[in-house]
Amino acid sequence: MSDTAVEAQRLEIGYRNGRDVTTVLSDVDLTVPQGEFLTILGPSGCGKSTLLRVVANLLDPLGGQITVLGNTPEAARRARKTGFVFQDATLLPWRTVGQNIRLPAVVGGRQARALPDTRIAEVMALLGLSGLEDRYPSQLSGGQRQRVAIARALIDEPEILLMDEPFGALDEITRDRLNDELLSIWRETGMTILFVTHSIEEAVYLGQRVIVMAANPGRILNIHDLRPVKSDDNHCQRDNAAIVSEIAAQRQLLAEAS
Numbered sequence: 363m364s365d366t367a368v369e370a371q372r373l374e375i376g377y378r379n380g381r382d383v384t385t386v387l388s389d390v391d392l393t394v395p396q397g398e399f400l401t402i403l404g405p406s407g408c409g410k411s412t413l414l415r416v417v418a419n420l421l422d423p424l425g426g427q428i429t430v431l432g433n434t435p436e437a438a439r440r441a442r443k444t445g446f447v448f449q450d451a452t453l454l455p456w457r458t459v460g461q462n463i464r465l466p467a468v469v470g471g472r473q474a475r476a477l478p479d480t481r482i483a484e485v486m487a488l489l490g491l492s493g494l495e496d497r498y499p500s501q502l503s504g505g506q507r508q509r510v511a512i513a514r515a516l517i518d519e520p521e522i523l524l525m526d527e528p529f530g531a532l533d534e535i536t537r538d539r540l541n542d543e544l545l546s547i548w549r550e551t552g553m554t555i556l557f558v559t560h561s562i563e564e565a566v567y568l569g570q571r572v573i574v575m576a577a578n579p580g581r582i583l584n585i586h587d588l589r590p591v592k593s594d595d596n597h598c599q600r601d602n603a604a605i606v607s608e609i610a611a612q613r614q615l616l617a618e619a620s
């Protein structure tokens with residue numbers, strides 16, 4: 363059993379289009395221990411979503427090595443050890459909340475009934491969605507839709523949760539609330555979370571470490587360890603002086619990366 367969630371060495375990532383190969387990220391070295399909350403910041407187009415796709419085995423790397431929980435990304439995906447919350451809400455509009463949450467089990471070839479109703483109820487309660495099971499996505503607020511997307515990613519109890527700007531479209535108050543809910547879920551489950559965001563405040567508030575990526579060419583510019591300024595269970599106050607100064611430092615770094 364590996365205690366490393368993700369390990370990448372000299373990873374080259376990009377897209378193949380017939381004979382054309384576009385390299386997006388080069389020379390990515392990264393070790394994410396199990397149970398870490400890692401946030402990823404970077405300018406638009408630098409390759410944040412692309413990096414998550416490789417971890418999720420939605421895209422094969424062009425070169426280098428990557429292991430997920432000590433195995434290939436494909437093995438981790440097949441064993442349902444990774445959950446993904448996408449950048450665009452991807453709920454099926456013609457299915458109810460309950461059916462959307464059951465979707466991974468159905469798509470995975472398991473019978474929907476193999477998933478106990480108690481598990482659905484448990485995940486819905488965890489995300490504050492109880493009572494909404496029969497609604498359709500169009501009958502929910504944006505924040506509720508994001509919660510459904512997170513519930514769907516959690517249904518199989520993944521060991522690694524990949525989140526691509528999950529709260530980007532929400533107002534600040536809803537976002538702050540969901541940040542705290544996500545932190546409680548992370549503390550309760552002990553999951554590893556890789557969380558992409560454009561918000562420096564969110565990256566610093568949520569992450570034990572923050573990766574700052576740069577564009578042209580896409581690469582990891584800096585990995586910043588915030589554990590020294592946070593409590594052991596990753597608690598911090600948003601207005602804490604050390605946190606505010608971290609935010610300013612990351613802003614400077616990000617300006618240089620763009």
Ligand SMILES: Nc1ncnc2c1ncn2[C@@H]1O[C@H](COP(=O)(O)OP(=O)(O)OP(=O)(O)O)[C@@H](O)[C@H]1O
Pocket residue numbers: 377384386404405406407408409410411412413449
């Ligand atoms: N399917 C694809 N085929 C070819 N190129 C792609 C594909 N998807 C993304 N790209 C390119 O790869 C680069 C990185 O894209 P990616 O979506 O990973 O960026 P990002 O950092 O997530 O940006 P944003 O913050 O805007 O979401 C961009 O130049 C993009 O145009």
Ligand SMILES: [Mg+2]
Pocket residue numbers: 410411412449526
């Ligand atoms: Mg993206």
